[in-house]
Amino acid sequence: MALPWRDRLLPLTWIVIRIDGRSFHRFAEVHDFQKPNDIDALNLMNECAKAVMEDLPDIVFAYGVSDEYSFVIRKESTLYGRRSSKLVSVIVSLFAASYVFKWQTFFPDKKLQYPPAFDGRAVCYPEDSVLRDYLSWRQVDCHINNQYNTCLWSMIKAGKSKDCANNELKGTRADFKNEMLFKQFGINYNDLPAMFRKGSYVFRKKVQSNSGGGTQVSKKSSFVLTIEHGDIIGDTFWKENPYILGIKENL
């Protein structure tokens, strides 16, 4: 048994717990997910992330793509004594249980064929800028994979074998793929849903409301767990929402 202090994550650092679906290549096949993106499956992932964040307020942000989700726990958190095994296992099991619990809502006509499983790992990021770099990296990965898979499945749907399509795409650049999608398949890549191109993120959105009446109207703000899709690379998103990570410097 690991000694508890060995399991403790470095104090005052961002903790990122990344979970990933186990053998989701097979899971997607067995459950006949749309290729390359299944809207219902992605929405189900997003709702599971939201459920995890509802349960654990110390998670301030989550970013998800395909079968993975990264949960960001605030620097000052002392949740479960910052024990890695406890944090990872609680988040993974809560996510997997939510996936089964909510399955029927997203797939009312599909039976869940077997229990899904997720793995998880914890990484600490002491610097705010490195946490932002991590999130940008996951979003770049989403873009690269999605652009590749959109080309691949357009070619396969047009009659090419998977091997042949993979060979044709090997080593090609982003602009080549964009042009191929447009010229051969009439797809303007930028018109595809942002959820496919940019992934999804969950955070507590600040909403302003008026309270009181007559001359006593005052603005009140509250925070609502929200799922959105868009750019989190660069400063714009974080400048517009500085309260999410509480990072004010260097913006």
Ligand SMILES: Nc1nc2c(ncn2[C@@H]2O[C@H](COP(=O)(O)OP(=O)(O)OP(=O)(O)O)[C@@H](O)[C@H]2O)c(=O)[nH]1
């Ligand atoms: N058709 C379809 N497949 C998806 C979708 N989202 C995820 N997947 C599948 O899930 C896989 C996720 O990739 P990985 O996590 O690298 O592979 P994995 O099969 O889950 O294997 P391990 O994570 O190593 O256990 C993708 O390669 C797809 O096959 C989707 O929306 N539609």
Ligand SMILES: [Mg+2]
């Ligand atoms: Mg996986």
